[in-house]
Amino acid sequence: MSLAIRFDDIRKDFGPVRVLHGVSFELAPGRIYGLLGENGAGKSTLMKILAGYETATSGSLLIDGQPQQFTGSRDAEAQGIVLIHQEFNLAEHLTIAQNMYLGHEKKRGWFVDDAAMNTEAARYLAQVGLEKAPDTRVRELIVAEKQMVEIAKALSRRARLLIMDEPTATLTPSETERLFTLMAKLKADGVTIIYISHKLDEVERITDEVIVMRDGRFVARGETAGLSRQQMANLMVGRDVSDMFPEKITVPADAPVALKVQGLVVPDWVEDLSFDVRAGEVLGFAGLVGAGRTEAFEAIIGLRKRTAGRIEIAGRPADLKSPRDAMHHGLTYLSEDRKGKGLHVNLSLQDNVTLMTLEHYAHPLLDMKAGRAALTKAVSEFGIRTGDLSSRARMLSGGNQQKLALAKYLQPEPDVIVLDEPTRGVDVGAKRDIYFLIHRLAAQGRAVIVISSELIELIGLCHRVAVMRAGRLQATLTLEHLTEEELIAHATGTH
Numbered sequence: 145m146s147l148a149i150r151f152d153d154i155r156k157d158f159g160p161v162r163v164l165h166g167v168s169f170e171l172a173p174g175r176i177y178g179l180l181g182e183n184g185a186g187k188s189t190l191m192k193i194l195a196g197y198e199t200a201t202s203g204s205l206l207i208d209g210q211p212q213q214f215t216g217s218r219d220a221e222a223q224g225i226v227l228i229h230q231e232f233n234l235a236e237h238l239t240i241a242q243n244m245y246l247g248h249e250k251k252r253g254w255f256v257d258d259a260a261m262n263t264e265a266a267r268y269l270a271q272v273g274l275e276k277a278p279d280t281r282v283r284e285l286i287v288a289e290k291q292m293v294e295i296a297k298a299l300s301r302r303a304r305l306l307i308m309d310e311p312t313a314t315l316t317p318s319e320t321e322r323l324f325t326l327m328a329k330l331k332a333d334g335v336t337i338i339y340i341s342h343k344l345d346e347v348e349r350i351t352d353e354v355i356v357m358r359d360g361r362f363v364a365r366g367e368t369a370g371l372s373r374q375q376m377a378n379l380m381v382g383r384d385v386s387d388m389f390p391e392k393i394t395v396p397a398d399a400p401v402a403l404k405v406q407g408l409v410v411p412d413w414v415e416d417l418s419f420d421v422r423a424g425e426v427l428g429f430a431g432l433v434g435a436g437r438t439e440a441f442e443a444i445i446g447l448r449k450r451t452a453g454r455i456e457i458a459g460r461p462a463d464l465k466s467p468r469d470a471m472h473h474g475l476t477y478l479s480e481d482r483k484g485k486g487l488h489v490n491l492s493l494q495d496n497v498t499l500m501t502l503e504h505y506a507h508p509l510l511d512m513k514a515g516r517a518a519l520t521k522a523v524s525e526f527g528i529r530t531g532d533l534s535s536r537a538r539m540l541s542g543g544n545q546q547k548l549a550l551a552k553y554l555q556p557e558p559d560v561i562v563l564d565e566p567t568r569g570v571d572v573g574a575k576r577d578i579y580f581l582i583h584r585l586a587a588q589g590r591a592v593i594v595i596s597s598e599l600i601e602l603i604g605l606c607h608r609v610a611v612m613r614a615g616r617l618q619a620t621l622t623l624e625h626l627t628e629e630e631l632i633a634h635a636t637g638t639h
Contacts (some may be wrong), residue, residue: 147173147207147208147223147224147225147304147305147336148170148171148172148173148207148208148209149170149171149194149205149206149207149305149336150168150169150170150171150204150205150206150209151167151168151169151170151190151194151203151204151205152168152203152204152205152206153166153167153168153202153203153204154166154167154168154190154193154200154202154203154204154205155167155200155201155202155203156186156189156190156193156198156200156201157201161531162360163186163189163360164186164189164190164200164201164360164361165359165360165361166203166361167186167190167203167357167360167361167362168203168362169355169362169365171305171336171338172336173304173334173336174331174334174335174336175331175336175337175352175353176327176331176336176337176339176350176351176352176353177336177337177338177339177351177352177353177354177355178339178340178341178347178350178351178353178354178355178368179191179338179339179340179355179357180340180344180347180354180355180356180357180376180379180380181356181357181358181380181571182358182380182381182541182543182571182572182573182574183541183542183543183544183569183570183571183574184359184529184541184543184544185357185358185359185360185380185571186357186359186360186361187340187357188230188309188340189360190357191227191307191309191338191340192227193205194220194225194227194305194307194338195214195217195220195225195226195227195307196214196215196216196217196218196219196220196221196225197216197217197227199213199214199215200213207223207225218247221301223304224301224302224303224304224305225303225304225305225307226298226301226303226305226306226307227307227309228294228295228298228306228307228308228309228311229294229309230309230310230313230340230569232290232291232294233294234282234290234293234294235282236281236282236283237281237282237283238281238282239278239279239280239281239282240265240269240276240277240278240279240280240282240285240293240296241258241261241262241264241265241278241279242258242261243282243293243297244261244265244268244278244293244296244297244300245261245265245300248300248301249261250264258279261278262278262279263278264300265278265296265300266278268296268297268299268300269292269293269296271296271299271326272292272295272296272299272322272323272326273292273319273322273326274289274292274293274296276289286433286434287433288315288316288319288433291311291315291319292319295308295311295323295326303330303335304334304335304336305335305336305337305338306330306335306336306337306338307337307338307340308337308338308339308340308341309340310340310341310342310569311323311339311341312341312343312346313568313569315433316432316433317432317632320346324349324350327339327350328350339351342569342570342571342572342575343598344373344376344377344572345373347368347373347376348368348371348373348376351368352367352368353365353366353367353368354366354367354368354371354376356376356379356380358379358380358381358382363379363382364379377572380571380572380573381571381572381573387576388572388575388576388579388604389579389604389605390579390580390583392426392583392605392607392623393424393583393586393587395422395424395425395607396424399422399423399424399425400422400423400458400459401420401421401422401423401456401459402421402422402423402425402457402458402559402560402590402591403420403421403455403456403457403475403560403591403593404419404420404454404455404456405417405418405419405420405444405453405454405455405456406418406453406454406456407452407453407454408440408443408444408450408452408453408455409450409451409452409453410436410439410440410443410448410449410450410451410615411449411451413436413439413440413443413448413615414436414439414440414443414615414616415615415616416616417436417440417453417612417615417616417617418617419610419617419620421560421591421592421593422591423559423589423590423591424586424587424589424590424591425586425591425592425607425608426582426583426586426592426593426594426605426606426607427591427592427593427594427606427607427608427609427610428593428594428595428596428602428605428606428608428609428610429593429594429595429596429609429610429611429612430596430597430599430602430609430610430611430612430631430634430635431611431612431613431635432613432635432636433597434614435612435613435614435615435635436612436614436615436616437564437595437612438480438564438595440612441477441562441564441593441595442477444464444470444475444477445464445466445467445469445470445475445477445562446464446465446466446467446469446470447466447467457473457474457475457559457560458474458559462475471500471556471558474558474559474560475558475559475560475562476500476553476554476556476558476560476561476562477553477562477564478549478550478553478561478562478563478564478566479564480564480565480568480595482545482546482549486549486552486553487537487545487548487549487552488537489536489537489538489545490536490537490538491536491537492534492535492536492537493519493523493528493530493533493534493535493536493537493540493548494515494516494518494519494533494534496537496548496549496552497515497518497519497522497548497551497552497555498515498518498519498555499552500552500553500555500556501555501556505518516533518555519533520533522548522551522555525551526547526548526550526551526577526581527547527577528540528544528547528548528551529541529544530544542569542570542571542574543570543571543573543574543575543577544574546566546567546570546574546578547574547577547578550563550566550578550581554585558590559590559591560590560591560592560593561585561590561591561592561593562593562595563582563592563593563594563595564595565595565596565597566578566582566594566596567579567596567598567601568597575601579601579604579605582594582605583605594606599628599631599632600628602626602631603626603627603628603631606626607622607623608620608621608622608623609621609626609631611631611634611635612635613634613635613636613637614637618634618635618637618639619634619639621634
């Protein structure tokens, strides 16, 4: 069952750009390793080489002491090495079982044996605690359930080494607990697990050893028990990041209400939601998966049907039919799905930055010089790290894509900004940059709403936090009541 891995002077070039610079370290079998590093540190590229999705430009990968060069992920899976991608790799129109055995179908004679696949899939679904029939279509699942399908699929491959890339990004606390229990069982069975996460509290809790990469290089490793979260963060960014959150500014008592919502109803999702946010205030929205936070704001800006509710922006009624309507009223919303809804990843950085205010750059032909100036300013103001201003958005790391999305949605200079999971999948250095950006926006007198599943984030950033549960507002907590215990109690209905 055991599987020993060694990376020996691994280098990887994408054209003229070198992303891995002679990485060397080894992994003993039957341990859980936390692989840490900022976005762009080279973690994902190294893991794709291990899982057969990429080949190294030079260097050696040794498995149980024998050199290996995989020509694809199937070669790696044959050795028991399985990568669970951060972005789901599922066919929405197929069933759970069909997804789990896609490319590895069980057959009876010439025909696919769906009954056999369903029977075996049910066993793995039970193992990960997903109570869904194997013949359920994947499109009918919520995001957290799709994550569990990915894990069940990996287990069906008889994994000896499992690579998990941000596996809890979409899971509730109870689902995360179930995953950790499963990981402990796999470890006891001799499976090696590489756990990539920016949630250092989880790394501290679940891993045996931490390996840190920075700028495409291996920089440190150590027993998890001997490292504090602060030390892990400092190793990742190469500097002290003890001041993660800026000091909160005081919101004047007479600050005008920037956005007021009364009696919002979103069919099947939200019932009678009322709240307001003032200029210069950071208002948080907490709640478990399915609480209705995202659906509420999609309805407010016209992306989702609402059957009741009054919306006022700067004291005036606003009947918003579309995101463009909302933008013209000074309200903008950045989706939690930055690749699917926030950015056009196949367009250039300049096209993304100027897209929402295109009329400012067309006279009627596009003013490329003005567009380039806008991009240059955004790169400077938002700290977007890119080697080439003409590159496409998909070439950026996750943290830099998020900064680009923020630059794009702030181009119209809105007075009310809604940020849905603004730091999901973002490294600790980029998180700090985004926190200070939010502080800067509030200091400019703008109202900022932050929807987040990270309680520490809400406590560190917000003046007040609205807690939703099952589509209803449970409480709005002020500074003196902002604790993890209070937030969890209201979110779970145990207050």
